[in-house]
Amino acid sequence: MIDVHAHILPGIDDGADSLAQSVEMARVAATDGVAGLVATPHCSNWAFTGGIVEIQRLAGEVQTALDEEQIPVRVLSGSEAYFGPELIGEVARGLAPTLNGSRYLLAELPLQQSILRFADLLFQLQVRGIVVILAHVERYTFVQERPEAVIELAQRGVVLQVNASSLIGVPGSRPRATAELLLRHNLAHLLASDAHSPVQRPPRLSEGVTAAAALIGGEAARSLVETVPRAIVEDAEINLPEPLPIKRRAFWEFWRWSP
Numbered sequence: 565m566i567d568v569h570a571h572i573l574p575g576i577d578d579g580a581d582s583l584a585q586s587v588e589m590a591r592v593a594a595t596d597g598v599a600g601l602v603a604t605p606h607c608s609n610w611a612f613t614g615g616i617v618e619i620q621r622l623a624g625e626v627q628t629a630l631d632e633e634q635i636p637v638r639v640l641s642g643s644e645a646y647f648g649p650e651l652i653g654e655v656a657r658g659l660a661p662t663l664n665g666s667r668y669l670l671a672e673l674p675l676q677q678s679i680l681r682f683a684d685l686l687f688q689l690q691v692r693g694i695v696v697i698l699a700h701v702e703r704y705t706f707v708q709e710r711p712e713a714v715i716e717l718a719q720r721g722v723v724l725q726v727n728a729s730s731l732i733g734v735p736g737s738r739p740r741a742t743a744e745l746l747l748r749h750n751l752a753h754l755l756a757s758d759a760h761s762p763v764q765r766p767p768r769l770s771e772g773v774t775a776a777a778a779l780i781g782g783e784a785a786r787s788l789v790e791t792v793p794r795a796i797v798e799d800a801e802i803n804l805p806e807p808l809p810i811k812r813r814a815f816w817e818f819w820r821w822s823p
Contacts, residue, residue: 566600566793567593568663569670569699569725569756570767572639573622576614577606579760586626588762590637596768600638602797604670607660608646616658619643640664640797644699647671647679652688662694666799668723672699678706679717690721697723697796700758701751702730702743711742712810714751723802726752728772728789729765747779750805754796755788 571579572589580586593601603623605612619641627639645651645660654660655669662669669689673679679686679698689696698717701707701724707714714724729735730743746752755776759767769789776785795802 565596565598565769565773565789566602566797567598567757567759567767567769567789568602568642568697568754568793568796569604569644569727570601570759571603571605571644572601572626572759572767573603573605573619574626576612576618576622579605583625583629585762587629587633587635589759589767590626590630590635590639591633592762593757593759593767594635594637596770598637598767598769600640600793600797601767602640602642602663602670604642604644604663606646606672607643607654608648608650613659616641616661619661642670645669645671647673647682647685647696649685651685652692655689655692655694663697664797664799666796667693668695668697668796668799670697670699670725673704678704678713679722686720686722695721695723695802697725697754699725699756700727700730702726702739702746703735707746708738708742711745711749711751714746715807715810718751718753718804718807721804723753723792723796723804724751725754725756726788727758728755728769729757731755731772731775744779745810747776749808749810751807752776752788753802753804754792755785756793 642663730739757767
């Protein structure tokens with residue numbers, strides 16, 4: 565398995581706070597069957613601003629430590645960019661690196677905002693050859709309240725990433741219900757851990773894959789952590805499945821989704 569969303573680099577965001585913790589995160593990942601981790605520190609003008617050179621340097625330090633410990637995990641460079649007005653410039657200057665130098669850019673929104681408000685920015689990125697991966701899509705309020713809104717995003721080529729932990733209910737019942745609905749409607753294209761530590765938010769995927777398999781079948785579930793992420797890190801094209809229509813829910817059903 566390949567995990568394309570992990571805060572494993574030491575001391576630069578709210579992920580690993582030391583090289584020792586980075587190593588422990590990789591050890592947890594390897595035990596879970598993860599062979600590759602993409603380091604995705606939060607990158608924006610208010611978070612980490614060291615850019616691709618510093619990210620690659622730190623990823624190299626982590627890889628050296630893993631090799632010394634004989635932990636069979638490969639660490640690649642990337643970022644989790646902030647989807648805002650400065651993003652195009654940040655990508656151009658290497659301050660918000662794509663995943664392993666590919667066309668794929670992992671980006672996040674404020675949890676209370678909709679990417680549909682940034683339609684022009686999305687278009688500007690796409691004409692520059694960037695494919696946006698929307699991080700932890702099940703956590704956004706606009707998706708929880710109107711999951712059908714992401715159909716337009718999928719149709720526009722946005723890759724939708726779901727946290728594996730959401731499928732086992734770690735952040736609460738509402739993200740879990742949203743993640744399950746997205747899976748059943750071909751609107752979850754990729755599973756990742758969004759790992760921040762070896763314990764509290766670990767880099768594990770297998771339990772999420774098992775939960776996904778119960779909804780969409782084993783082969784489809786495995787593709788979310790094998791076929792799709794491999795295409796991303798190899799800069800290959802992804803053929804997104806056709807979204808299935810989502811029936812609008814009755815008002816009272818929202819109450820059933822409360823954590």
